[in-house]
Amino acid sequence: MNRRDFLRHGMAAAGAALAPFPLLAGTDPDRAATFLSYSYPGLDGEPVPLSRFQGRPLVVNFWATWCAPCIKEMPDLDELAHKYPGMTFLGVAIDTRPNIERFLEKVKVSYPLVVAGHGGIQQMKALGNSKGGLPYTVVFDADSRISHEILGQVDPAELDAHLASLSTDRG
Numbered sequence: 544m545n546r547r548d549f550l551r552h553g554m555a556a557a558g559a560a561l562a563p564f565p566l567l568a569g570t571d572p573d574r575a576a577t578f579l580s581y582s583y584p585g586l587d588g589e590p591v592p593l594s595r596f597q598g599r600p601l602v603v604n605f606w607a608t609w610c611a612p613c614i615k616e617m618p619d620l621d622e623l624a625h626k627y628p629g630m631t632f633l634g635v636a637i638d639t640r641p642n643i644e645r646f647l648e649k650v651k652v653s654y655p656l657v658v659a660g661h662g663g664i665q666q667m668k669a670l671g672n673s674k675g676g677l678p679y680t681v682v683f684d685a686d687s688r689i690s691h692e693i694l695g696q697v698d699p700a701e702l703d704a705h706l707a708s709l710s711t712d713r714g
Contacts, residue, residue, distance in 0.1 A: 546568070546638050548550065552579070552665070555608060557562055558648045559603070560592050564611075564624075574613070574670055574671065575670075575683060575687055575688055575689045576687065577668065577669065578593065578669065578670055578705075579591070579593045579594055579596070579597060580594060580599060580629065581593055581657060581666075582658035583635065583640070584640075585655065585657055586640060586643065586644065586647075586656060586657075586658065590612045591657050592676045593633075593656070596631045596633065597687045598628040598685060599629060599630060599631060599685050599688075600627075600629070600631065600683060600684055600690075600706070601631045601632075601633065601682070601683040601687075602623070602624075602627045602630060602631070602632045602633070602681075602682050602683075602684065602702075602706070603633050603635055603680065603681045603682075603683070604616075604620055604633070604635065604656075604697075605635045605637055605659070605663060605667050605672075605677060605678060605679040605680070605681075606634055606635070606636060606637065606638075606678050607636060607637045607677055608638050608642045608643060608645075608646040609638070609642075610635070610677045611632050611676060612650075612658070612677070612678055612695060612696035612698075613677055613678040614646075614650060615695045615696060616678060616696045616699075617634075617650055617652055618650075619697060619699040619702075620632060620634075620652070620654070620668055620697065621651075621652045621653055621654065621666060622699070623699065623706060624652075625653065625654060626675055626703070626706075627706050627710055628639065630709070630710055631654075632654035632655075632710055633654060633655055633656075633657065633658040634652065634654060634655070634657070635656075635657055635663055635666075636656055636657065636658050636659060636660075636676045637659055637660070637661065637663040637667075637677060638658070638660070638661070639640060639660065639665060640658050641654060643658065659682065667679050668700070669690075670689070671689070671692055672692070672694055676694055676695070678691055678693075678696060678697070679692070679693070679694050680692070680693040680697055680702070681693075682702075682705060682706070682709070684709055685709070690705070690709065691705045
């Protein structure tokens, strides 16, 4: 499926996809807690509750297989995930599971990936990405508060410096 078809079909399904996420479409004052209260399907189809990542720093990267800056930053994110084993890195794909599986045959990442589909755009907006652009990275501190946001490709050195300020647990 090419990008145009994905977007066209995704727009039609966006309302149905957001049905399980009613608060994300609103103006919830605690956007981090709201986001972390949901689950996404993993690549195996099983739900991955984001609440299981609470209590330690979390780096959430929204991405898509058709997004060139997303693909370019994934090795940098993977390297940082190895450098900071006390933190969780999570890729949230604004894409389909078959596209992600094909993509992973070429690009390997060690951190977990979940499938948000097109509905993930509204979730990004609820987190603070008002334009819905990709890639979008959100860093949560150990208290599950948003401590840093990056719209666009990450600068690995800048993200590394921020992560170093959150943790002394580096590999």
